[in-house]
Every structure is written in C-alpha cells, then in structure tokens.
Amino acid sequence: MTENIIGIDLGGTMVKIGIVDPKNGILKKDEIETKIELGFERVVERICQKITEIVDISNVRAVGVGSPGSIDHDKGIIKFSPNFPDWNNVPLKAEIEKHLRLSVFIENDANSAALGEKWFGEGKGKDHIVVLTLGTGIGGGVITHGKLLTGNTGIGAELGHMIVDPHGPICGCGNYGCLEAMASATALIRYANEGRKRFPESKIFELEKQRGVLGAREIFDAYRLKDRLATRIFETFVEAMSVGITSIIHIFNPQVVILGGGMSKSADLFIPKIREKVDMRAIPSFLGTFEIVGSKLGNDAGILGAAAIALENL
Numbered sequence: 505m506t507e508n509i510i511g512i513d514l515g516g517t518m519v520k521i522g523i524v525d526p527k528n529g530i531l532k533k534d535e536i537e538t539k540i541e542l543g544f545e546r547v548v549e550r551i552c553q554k555i556t557e558i559v560d561i562s563n564v565r566a567v568g569v570g571s572p573g574s575i576d577h578d579k580g581i582i583k584f585s586p587n588f589p590d591w592n593n594v595p596l597k598a599e600i601e602k603h604l605r606l607s608v609f610i611e612n613d614a615n616s617a618a619l620g621e622k623w624f625g626e627g628k629g630k631d632h633i634v635v636l637t638l639g640t641g642i643g644g645g646v647i648t649h650g651k652l653l654t655g656n657t658g659i660g661a662e663l664g665h666m667i668v669d670p671h672g673p674i675c676g677c678g679n680y681g682c683l684e685a686m687a688s689a690t691a692l693i694r695y696a697n698e699g700r701k702r703f704p705e706s707k708i709f710e711l712e713k714q715r716g717v718l719g720a721r722e723i724f725d726a727y728r729l730k731d732r733l734a735t736r737i738f739e740t741f742v743e744a745m746s747v748g749i750t751s752i753i754h755i756f757n758p759q760v761v762i763l764g765g766g767m768s769k770s771a772d773l774f775i776p777k778i779r780e781k782v783d784m785r786a787i788p789s790f791l792g793t794f795e796i797v798g799s800k801l802g803n804d805a806g807i808l809g810a811a812a813i814a815l816e817n818l
C-alpha cells in the first residue's frame with residue numbers, strides 16, 4: 505500500500521500542492537491561484553481538479569490541508585479565516601473528501617508548520633517543539649510530549665498575540681504590544697515608514713527605491729550595512745522577540761524553538777542576538793536546556809506541514 509500523502513497549503517492568493525513521501529519529502533509539487541472570488545465550492549473543485557492532473561489518486565493514502573484562521577479540526581471546518589472573509593463555518597474536509605474520496609485532515613497553518621518541523625525539519629526526533637512563523641503576522645505552534653497543543657476549542661497557541669509590552673503599538677487583534685505588533689514583517693515596515701521623515705537618508709529607502717519594494721528583507725539588509733534607522737528597528741525587533749521567547753521557554757520548556765516563515769531567511773542575523781538576550785533573562789535552571797534555530801524547510805514548509813497533519817492523524 506502506498507504511503508504517499510497530498511499536502512495542500514491553502515493561501516489567500518496561491519494554493520501550493522505537493523505529493524509527499526513520508527521518508528523522502530516532496531516528490532512533486534505545483535501551485536494554482538486560489539481565486540477566492542469564485543466562491544468556496546468552486547475553489548475546492550479547482551484544487552481537486554489540479555490534484556487529479558498531477559497525481560494518480562489511487563497511489564495516495566490521505567490528504568492534509570493547512571489553512572490560516574480558526575479551524576475546527578475534529579469537524580473539518582474553517583470557522584473563520586482572515587484570508588477568506590466570506591468563508592464562515594465552511595466544511596472544507598467534507599468537500600474535498602466528496603471530490604477525491606480520500607481521508608482529509610485540516611489544521612491551522614501555524615500548527616501545521618509545527619507538525620512539518622516535527623516530521624521533516626528541525627524538530628525531527630524531538631517531542632517538545634515550539635514554532636514561530638515570522639511573516640505578515642506571527643503564528644505559533646506548540647508540540648509537547650510529541651502532541652500538538654491545541655487547547656480547549658482548538659484555537660490555542662496564539663503565540664503571536666502574547667503581549668510583550670502593554671504600552672506598545674496596537675495590534676490587529678485590538679490589544680497593545682502583542683509580539684506580532686512589534687516583530688512581524690508588518691511591524692518592521694511600519695517602524696520604517698514612521699522613520700521616513702527623521703531618517704530620509706536611511707539605506708532602507710535606498711534599497712526600497714532600487715528594488716521597488718519595502719519589506720523585512722530591505723530592513724535587515726540595511727542593518728547589515730550598519731544603517732542607523734535599520735539598527736533601531738532591529739534592536740526593537742530583537743528585544744520583543746527575546747521577551748516573547750523567554751516566556752515561551754518558561755511556559756513550555758521546549759527542546760527547540762524554531763523560527764520559520766518568510767523572515768527566517770535572515771535568521772543567521774538575528775538568532776545569535778535573540779539568544780544572547782534570552783539567556784540573560786531565562787531562569788538559571790532553564791539555561792542550556794533549549795535551542796533556538798531557523799527553519800530549513802524554506803518555501804516547502806507549507807506543503808510539508810500540510811502533509812504532516814495527515815501523517816499525524818493516520
């Protein structure tokens with residue numbers, strides 16, 4: 505019997521689809537535009553069509569789907585997702601099962617990132633793992649004693665909304681000083697824009713002009729060039745991350761904290777700095793009990809995480 509799994513990384517703009525061998529990773533992958541404007545049923549139909557184009561379904565054991573938002577994994581429904589504003593309580597699992605006649609498992613994308621690390625990444629062979637996905641927002645996934653920690657109603661481990669400074673900037677969730685409001689790519693870009701008047705000569709804006717884009721990458725690259733505004737932003741980022749990760753270490757006592765998401769491409773730059781500050785704050789008995797590392801899964805993290813949801817449930 506085949507062991508291969510289909511992993512679906514459901515994004516607001518693109519859907520990534522991969523055929524995954526549990527031992528060797530991705531065998532084949534493809535992507536299509538999500539086209540949410542077509543409506544839930546048509547979006548699912550197009551995804552399933554694509555799957556049958558790229559793989560012989562009879563050689564697949566199950567399907568895993570990672571989606572942003574609040575997911576009821578037992579019922580297989582998306583309760584609410586910021587990326588799909590019209591999708592309230594949509595039966596994603598049942599709809600895919602109807603088309604493919606395979607077992608389908610769904611989970612929140614940050615939780616799926618944690619499972620992806622456990623099966624394929626830096627969490628391999630470990631039972632106590634915390635993953636932070638650093639991107640537009642900050643997602644959290646916690647594995648403790650080998651199991652995903654989901655909480656009472658399945659929506660726990662919102663580590664990005666841990667308040668690290670109650671006097672900090674306002675967050676999309678309405679609170680002040682959440683980790684996400686201080687250390688996500690969105691936050692760093694906001695800090696850069698706030699500094700535009702005072703630091704018009706900043707290398708951040710030179711890079712923005714050259715590349716036609718202002719993102720976390722431009723800020724980190726300007727920091728490497730010892731730019732003053734970029735250094736201020738970087739220090740704020742490192743401070744917020746180290747406060748957040750220190751609490752994570754104290755609460756979960758993990759073997760490893762894995763930093764994933766788009767910003768992890770600059771992990772070599774910020775992990776040593778964060779580590780230094782976490783070690784300064786951590787209770788002595790925790791020192792030396794944990795690692796902080798960058799994810800190595802890169803652009804495949806979404807597909808591998810989705811496949812891992814199915815593997816975890818089979």
Ligand SMILES: [Zn+2]
Nearest residue numbers: 665675677682
């Ligand atoms: Zn928040």
